[in-house]
Structures are given as structure tokens and as C-alpha cells.
Amino acid sequence: MDTILNNAPIVLFFSSFIILIALAIIDFRHWILPNWLNLLLAITGFLFHLTSGFPFFEPYELFIGAAVGGGILYIIRFFGNRHYKQDTLGLGDVKLMAASGLWLGIEGIVTAMTIGAFAGLVHGVLVSLIRAAKEKTRPNLHRLMIPAGPGFCIGIAIMLIWQYWV
Template sequence: MDHTTSLWIIQSILILALLYLAYVDWRSFRLPNAITLPLIFLGITINLVPDLRFVSASSAILGAALGYGSLWLLNAGYRLLKHRNGIGMGDAKLLAALGAWLGWGALPSILLIASIAGLLGGIAWLLLHRHRLHQAFPFGPFLAFAGIIELLWPQLIPTTILPRLI
């Protein structure tokens, strides 16, 4: 099998896994460890293979650590202020998986895309559910959506969107 076909198959598997996780989170407000944890280890493993990797192994490992750690810290700060969780740790594991696959450099774009999409989705959610502000809202589908965009169009934010905003 040639290099291009192998990469296409690997990207397709990642996209299918992200779509599945988005669906499950949207329906159940849960991101199962049975999918997110293997996705983290698979992302790091793929990036150890020179012919298949998306980023260097060190970028993948750092991406997994920063992906999880950033949302863990955000939640810890929220918990200190509000005495309850603000984001699920499944979201942190999903961001860790995206960092493991796409490297630490992709995390800012993923978080930006997911946050903007989540904000727009949250406004729609509030309008549809009659402004119930304390109702839970899944963030995983927006992380998955952002991960797919970053996988398929990795330079979208830095080359297309940011220059128009600055």
C-alpha cells in the first residue's frame, strides 16, 4: 500500500472516531474512556512511525499533555470559583487525543474553532431550550468538529482567517 493511501485510511479512521464521539457526547453528555484513551495512545503511536506521522513524536506527546492539562486547569479554576465542574474530563481526554494526533501546535486553532462553534451552538441551544442557563451543554461535538477541520485544513486559521482579522 502506498504512503498516500495509508494516510488517507488513517485520517478516515480518526474522522470516524471523532464523529462517533461527537454523536455519543451529544446524546449522552459522555465521552467514553473506551474510545478516548485508546485514541490518545494511537495518536502517539502513529506519530512514532516516520512514514505515517502527522507531527513529531515529541509534539504528539506534548500535545496530549497540554491538551489534557489545559482543560483540567480550566476546570480546576472554575471549580474553585463555582464549587462545581464547568467542563467534563472527557472533553480534556478528547483534546488530549487531538493533541496526540495533530501535535501541540494545533491546540490553539482547535480550541479557537471549538469555542466559536460552541458559543454559536450554545446560543442556539439556549434559544431552543427557553433560556435554561443551568442546563448542561456538550462541548465534545465542537472539539471533534474543530479536530476534523484542523486535520483536513491545518492552515485554515493562520493563513485564511487571522490575516483578515488583523
């Protein structure tokens, strides 16, 4: 007889997508990634591995993945903020990638970050082209501001599917 504990990994896996969708929508609309949702993503990631018996990664690899995900984005944020003299990435984006590192490990989080940055680039170019067409001007990518979270959520979702389903 199946119990909730036997099904916990699959419940946690699918709940991660609900959390990612919520994070993407909130960031897209309000330019914020709530701490409680980032924390929930981190907890579900660790519990996923705990309840499945760590078949994909050793526990230390998850924590290194969290440090790498959050650390790389924090460094990018630090230098971006210094160069542009304004916030270029929010700390919510840093926390999102750290939380996702608990799901994806080291290689997975770096790949998710790369895919997410590319998704954000495509989103930014499309927004710029649409605005330019509406205003009958030339696209201006220099002043374009878009939330980073939705792109990162896409990259994370792709890597979750790739690592645990495919």
C-alpha cells in the first residue's frame, strides 16, 4: 500500500513547478521574489533528495550547488551594481538560484543559470522590439529593464525536467 512518504518525492517534484510558476508570475508583475517562496523551494529541494534517499547527489553536493548558484549570481550582482551604480539584480534572484542549487547540484545550477539568462535575453529583445513597434521608434536595449526571475525559473524548470524526468 502506497503512503504519502512513498509518494513524497513525486509530490515534491511537481510542487517545485508550482512554486516556480508562482515566483515567475510575482516577479513579472511586482519585481519581487518573496523570501518565503524561495525558502519553500529550498526546503522542497532538500526534502526531495532526503525522501528519495539521495540517489542523484550526495548531500554535500547539494549544499555546494546552493553556494555556487547563489555565489555566482551574488558576484554578478555586486559587479553589475558597481558598474551601473544601481541595482542590476535583486537579492531575491540570488536566493532563487541558491535555493535551486539544492535541487540541481553544481552542474545543474550552472546550466539552469545559463538557460535562464538566455531566456531573459530573448524576453528582453522581444519586449524591446514590441515597444519599438508600438512607439514607432528604434529598439533600445540599453535602457531596457526586465525582471530576471522569470527567465531563471524557466532555466530551473528545464533542468529539473532534464535531470529527474528525462
